[in-house]
Amino acid sequence: MRGRFITFEGGEGTGKSTHSTLLAERLTAAGIGVIRTREPGGSPGAEVIRHVLLSGVAEPLGVEAEALLFAAARGDHVRNTIEPALVEGVWVICDRFIDSTRVYQGALGHLDPRFIRALERVTVGELKPDLTFILDVPAEVGLARAKKRRGERVADRFEAESRAFHEALRDAYRRLAAEEPERCVAIDATQSKPEVAERIWKVVVERLDSAQVPGLPAGAVS
Numbered sequence: 744m745r746g747r748f749i750t751f752e753g754g755e756g757t758g759k760s761t762h763s764t765l766l767a768e769r770l771t772a773a774g775i776g777v778i779r780t781r782e783p784g785g786s787p788g789a790e791v792i793r794h795v796l797l798s799g800v801a802e803p804l805g806v807e808a809e810a811l812l813f814a815a816a817r818g819d820h821v822r823n824t825i826e827p828a829l830v831e832g833v834w835v836i837c838d839r840f841i842d843s844t845r846v847y848q849g850a851l852g853h854l855d856p857r858f859i860r861a862l863e864r865v866t867v868g869e870l871k872p873d874l875t876f877i878l879d880v881p882a883e884v885g886l887a888r889a890k891k892r893r894g895e896r897v898a899d900r901f902e903a904e905s906r907a908f909h910e911a912l913r914d915a916y917r918r919l920a921a922e923e924p925e926r927c928v929a930i931d932a933t934q935s936k937p938e939v940a941e942r943i944w945k946v947v948v949e950r951l952d953s954a955q956v957p958g959l960p961a962g963a964v965s
């Protein structure tokens with residue numbers, strides 16, 4: 744059976760890396776083959792483009808050029824990492840995917856949605872996540888967590904954006920969750936890590952047809 748594709752989305756410091764790791768560990772413990780990956784990046788070619796994007800050197804080229812670079816990275820990532828794993832029956836957990844482009848370059852960068860959909864057609868085709876978690880925390884909480892974790896390191900291109908930017912980002916993600924409720928689940932990520940992880944696990948069991956996945960408990964969990 745084809746693997747399942749789960750993505751984590753949200754603003755900075757919302758806990759995407761933390762919870763994609765915890766979910767991968769729990770699925771592995773349940774006997775399910777899983778890989779954890781991220782965007783931009785996740786394949787050798789896409790990791791090179793990641794450095795270009797996060798360093799900020801592409802910023803003067805404008806939001807359209809940045810979107811093209813994210814798309815080039817995504818195409819490589821889908822072809823070389825995501826699709827081969829899903830075909831093998833391995834589950835893929837990805838930190839950011841198409842929704843990041845929709846929100847950062849689309850909603851906040853004001854790129855025409857038709858341009859973004861055209862990029863999606865070229866890079867991901869019919870591939871869509873089976874389930875997307877949108878981790879939701881107030882901008883000041885996410886920024887404070889990210890700052891604490893960063894320590895003395897200089898903020899990258901996106902971390903350095905204003906607080907108003909990060910608040911607008913949160914609103915855009917909330918709208919996206921409301922627009923696609925069959926795929927997207929918004930999670931209150933202000934709770935403790937174990938509480939958030941438990942909520943995520945319950946949604947995975949409820950949503951991903953647990954009867955067909957031997958390692959998962961059968962039936963919905965309340």
Ligand code: Z5A
Pocket residue numbers: 753754755756757758759760761762782783813839840841843844845847848888889891892901902932933934935936939
């Ligand atoms: N971008 C884009 O514009 N367009 C695109 O198409 C794509 C991306 C794909 C990638 O940056 C940047 O690229 C991103 C959008 C843009 N910009 N930003 N900002 P990245 O991959 O380097 O960074 P990120 O995606 O934002 O991830 P992050 O900053 O590493 O955040 P996170 O993964 O959500 O957070 P975390 O590392 O799991 O947690 C942060 C800290 O909080 C950490 O110390 C945790 O231990 C702590 N934490 C987590 N959960 C909790 C709870 N529940 N309580 C307390 N503390 C917690």
